[in-house]
Amino acid sequence: MVSFKYQSVAQSLAQLIDKGTLKPGERFPSLRRTMRSYSVSLSTANQAYAHLEDKGYIRAQAKSGYFVTRPASHRLIEPSKTTPPETSRSVVFQAPYLEMLEHASNPAYVPLGCAIPAPSLLAAEPLNALQARLLRSKGQQLNAYGSAQGLPELRREIAKLMCLHGSTVSQEEIVITSGCTEALGLALQTLTQPGDTIAVESPAYFGLLQVLERLKLKAWELPTSRDGIDPSALELALKSGTVTAVALSSSFTNPLGTMMPEPVKRSVLKLLDRYKTPLIEDDTYGGLGFGGCRPAPFFSLPHETEIFYCSSFSKTLAPGYRTGWIRAPGRIAQITKVKFSASICNPLAPQLALAEFLSSRDFERHVSRMARTMETNVARARRAIAQSFPAGTRVTHPDGGFVLWIEMNKNIDTTILYYKALNQNICFAPGSLFTASGLYAHCLRISCGDVWSDALESAIHRLGTLACEELGNQQSEETFRLPSISRTD
Structure with a gap:
């Protein structure tokens, strides 16, 4: 869905990178060339380039123009189709949803938990x-x-x-x-x-x-x-x-x-x-x-x-x-x-x-501005996840809203990860909150609704590091677990 001219231009240019026509490290077409090629104003071209920068496709280099940097988020695969049991279940909550709501209003915690936009964006x-x-x-x-x-x-x-x-x-x-x-x-x-x-x-x-x-x-x-x-x-x-x-x-x-x-x-x-x-x-x-x-x-x-x-x-x-x-x-x-x-x-x-x-x-004007901000936030968060989370991590690629669902190795228990993250003042929503069937213990949801900042990006990187450490701990336990020995006398 494309409604603004700059989005159409950005999408067309992004395809040149996605298809390999322009490769990482290559010089990106100049603003003036894009203005001529697409018959757009300098303002529209600037908006398109800012959009591509936000998504990680290109980067500006002082006095040298723009260069291609294929976004790390392209390495991310979307989560597989879920497979819950084909039956009904009673719902019994044991996950820390009330804690998460309290942490959402506590400025000491990085707000990746509750799906609430930052007050300044509202x-x-x-x-x-x-x-x-x-x-x-x-x-x-x-x-x-x-x-x-x-x-x-x-x-x-x-x-x-x-x-x-x-x-x-x-x-x-x-x-x-x-x-x-x-x-x-x-x-x-x-x-x-x-x-x-x-x-x-x-x-x-x-x-x-x-x-x-x-x-x-x-x-x-x-x-x-x-x-x-x-x-x-x-x-x-x-x-x-x-x-x-x-x-x-x-x-x-x-x-x-x-x-x-x-x-x-x-x-x-x-x-x-x-x-x-x-x-x-x-x-x-x-x-x-x-x-x-x-x-x-x-x-x-x-x-x-x-x-x-x-x-x-x-x-x-x-x-x-x-x-x-x-x-x-x-x-x-x-x-x-x-x-x-x-x-x-x-x-x-x-x-x-x-x-x-x-x-x-x-x-309508306010919601339109919010949607553009959330699109940028989601793209930045996906890029940070790709850079920091364990290999094989899967992440949704939504077309709207401001939440991301992250699926990791099944050896990772995100409820344990949740409490470890709280010790570093990071709050997120463990996957076990979102099911009545005991599923998604290896999944989590983060909110991208806050104002983007270095602190927010750093928190996602720290969360990814914690996930890597948790996976390493689990794999170490598997490696050093001695097999049972059957004896015959």
Whole structure:
């Protein structure tokens, strides 16, 4: 997906390196030559070269121009398709997810753990200014309970935003929630009873698994690759007759960052239509695509099955505002009742501030800037991983979002690695957080949502060194383990 001219130029030039036309160490075409060849301005050429530098394709040398440096990230292979067991499992959390949340807000730790963007990359400043002004002018009215369904002004702006996906949405179909996790919980509480089974991606967002555990639901984990879930595996699960609902991310999933192609989404919807199984759609990261084009969510494609669409502003605007929403035509009365019993309503001031921000059209410009920043961060992180992590490490190559999934040698236990990294003030998410099946002990997820810095890059290198040391320790134990001796007298 390419939407800006500089991206198109950069992509074309990158292909010259990828195909071997330009080799590492060779002089790269000058800016003026690129301007002539592609009929672009100096500004566009500069942007393209900056983009290539960020991705590690080229480097500038003082008074000598640019030179090719094939990015180390090209040596990285993407993780293989996952193979979870073809059955449902109860969800029991034993991994340190609460610790990780606490470390995320502790400035002493390098923030590779929680998938939360740096405050300076979010829209906290304009939103806080809006909220302060609103509190000065309407303080008494805003210091009150609101509707459990949510502020009409905010629901109206969200409906407008969702209509851009090509599907008519009414504000009356929307309930405001405390983030996307509450939206997922409301959908599950509306659809299920304790003991029911939900089909999910594997690895799955640990917040969803946490909700399944709280509601005493089982998880049927589906094999997942770069193109999302395997539809044939989904059909197998649906044929079992035990799956009450399916919960999937629309695009740039957490933790794999995968973008399910539209034809696969259509295949999934046909299966759900055939088996009359509802879909719970999580589209939290959909706006953070690297090509400037937002992938079509499930609800905007032809379907007959019931879809509960869930999203939030936590990854794009303000995680501290805890504002998300659920769209569920025909179920609003049920969902509002459950919402009221859980938390009554969301605070009014943050809702009104968000509504005004969305109506100003600053939202789209802000998210576009964020997506470009995250694309650069992800490329830099992949390059650092390739330079430092053990040979054979596999890393996702996402098309959006800001998380990376790292698969290492199976002798490495990332929960042990997690505690060793904490001793060096580095926090990440161990792979065991993202499954109910005891899988992914050799995997981990890092967040690339912070402002890139030498300290951040150094932390990734240190984490890679720790992983190498851990692998070396395990291999040493294997080498010096004496075989058993069978004796015959």
